[in-house]
Every structure is written in structure tokens, then in C-alpha cells.
Amino acid sequence: MNYSKIQNYKGLIFDLDGTLINSMPYHALAWKQVANEHGFDIDIKDIYAMGGSASRDIAAFYKNKGEPVGDIDEYVKRKIAIFQENIPKIEVFTKIFTVLKDAKAQGIKIAIGTGTRTANANRILKEKGLLDYIDALVTADDVTRHKPNPDTFLVAAKRLELSPKDCLVFEDGQLGIKAALRGGFDCIEVKDNEMINYFEFDR
Numbered sequence: 001m002n003y004s005k006i007q008n009y010k011g012l013i014f015d016l017d018g019t020l021i022n023s024m025p026y027h028a029l030a031w032k033q034v035a036n037e038h039g040f041d042i043d044i045k046d047i048y049a050m051g052g053s054a055s056r057d058i059a060a061f062y063k064n065k066g067e068p069v070g071d072i073d074e075y076v077k078r079k080i081a082i083f084q085e086n087i088p089k090i091e092v093f094t095k096i097f098t099v100l101k102d103a104k105a106q107g108i109k110i111a112i113g114t115g116t117r118t119a120n121a122n123r124i125l126k127e128k129g130l131l132d133y134i135d136a137l138v139t140a141d142d143v144t145r146h147k148p149n150p151d152t153f154l155v156a157a158k159r160l161e162l163s164p165k166d167c168l169v170f171e172d173g174q175l176g177i178k179a180a181l182r183g184g185f186d187c188i189e190v191k192d193n194e195m196i197n198y199f200e201f202d203r
Contacts, residue, residue: 005198009186011160011167012103013153016114016121018051018172019190020097021128023090030082031058034075040067051173052115052147054140055079080120092128093193096170104133111136111156113169115146136160147175150183157185165203170195 006012018024028047035042042062050058055076063069104110110133114121118139125131136159143151157167164184171177172190180187181201189197 006099006103006168007106007108009108009166009168011109011111011157011162012100012170013111013113013156013160013167013180013185014096014100014170015052015172015176015190016112016116016124019093019170019176020100020112020130021090021092021124022193023124024048024051024172026083026086026090030079030086033082034079035062035067037078038068038070038075048173050175052171052176052179054115054146055117056140057146080117084120084123087124087127090124090128092130093190095193096190096195097130099170099195100130100133109135109160109162111138111160111167113138113152113156115140115152117141147173148178148182150179150185153180153183153185157183165201 014020028044031047032042032044056072059069059072059075069075100110112134116139118141121139136156138152138156142155145151153169157164167185169180169185169187170190171180171187177187177189181199184201186201187199188195
């Protein structure tokens with residue numbers, strides 16, 4: 001698959017978890033642990049299916065199913081604490097990071113559009129040496145409508161001072177891909193450190 005088209009864009013917007021960093025296994029384990037602490041179990045496949053969703057939305061999903069989640073904010077706070085313990089173990093996807101670095105060197109603007117919270121995102125970007133490459137960061141704290149709504153990517157494009165048609169989104173999750181296309185962006189699907197599909201918005 002020829003991805004030379006990347007150079008035609010003025011901005012690249014990367015999802016974080018599962019796209020730029022291999023963090024999804026640690027998110028899944030944290031969700032499973034906090035569920036177990038509250039007296040129920042979850043199917044990790046559900047977490048992957050909801051990849052890109054805000055943490056409160058995931059907790060609300062289980063509460064709406066009748067699980068003993070309790071206070072959603074406290075539940076999410078505990079999940080985040082468990083996840084943060086494992087941040088040092090998270091690895092950067094080197095091939096995707098190389099795409100980011102090469103684009104930055106060519107003068108292409110770079111944004112992160114993620115469903116994680118600002119504190120988590122900043123810590124991860126800083127600890128993994130990514131922060132200096134980023135021109136804009138949009139997190140779950142910056143929008144009220146999360147993926148599959150396009151707001152995350154639309155705000156990212158706005159902060160880059162670019163239109164959606166001038167930006168290319170990198171995403172691993174189906175919700176994120178839907179969000180990108182709904183927002184008028186072209187999108188590259190990423191899986192396990194590889195670019196596997198190119199979706200062009202039907203203009």
C-alpha cells in the first residue's frame with residue numbers, strides 16, 4: 001500500500017492509545033481490575049470495541065447494564081490510578097512514531113486527538129519523549145461529544161488552524177475511524193504498529 005500521499009497533507013492527527021502507543025492492553029487490564037474490585041467481571045473484548053471512548057462513557061456503559069459501578073467519577077478515578085501504575089511499561093509504536101517524526105521534519109503540523117484525560121495524555125507524551133513533536137493536543141476534557149462524534153478531530157484541526165480536508169487522521173479504533181470520516185477527514189487505520197487501510201472522505 002502506497003502511503004506517499006501523507007506528504008500531501010498540511011496536518012496529521014494521531015489517536016494516542018493503540019495508535020501511537022501500545023497502551024490498550026494496560027487500559028483493558030485496568031478496566032478488568034476495577035470491575036473485579038467492584039464485584040463483577042468484564043469481557044476485555046468490550047473494552048477494545050469501545051476504544052477511543054471517554055472513560056466516563058465506558059463506566060456508564062457498565063452502570064447502565066446494571067453492574068455495581070457505584071459513583072462513576074470515583075470508579076473512573078480508580079481505573080486511572082491503576083492504569084497510571086503501568087505507564088512506565090507502555091511502549092511507543094516505532095513505525096507510527098517514525099511517520100510522525102518524518103512529517104514534523106517536513107513542516108507538517110502534528111496533533112493528538114485522544115479519548116484519554118489531559119493529565120494522562122500529558123504524562124504519557126512527556127515520559128515517552130513525544131511532547132516536543134506535538135503542535136496541538138485534544139483530550140476527553142476538551143470536548144463533550146466523544147468518538148464516534150467528530151468533535152475531537154474537528155477541535156484538533158481548528159487548533160492546528162487547518163481545515164479537515166487538509167488533515168489526515170491516524171486511528172486504530174472503529175469509533176475513531178467513524179469520527180474521522182464523519183468530520184470530513186481522510187483516515188489511515190493502524191493496527192499493531194502497521195498502517196493497514198486508507199479511507200478517503202467522499203467529497
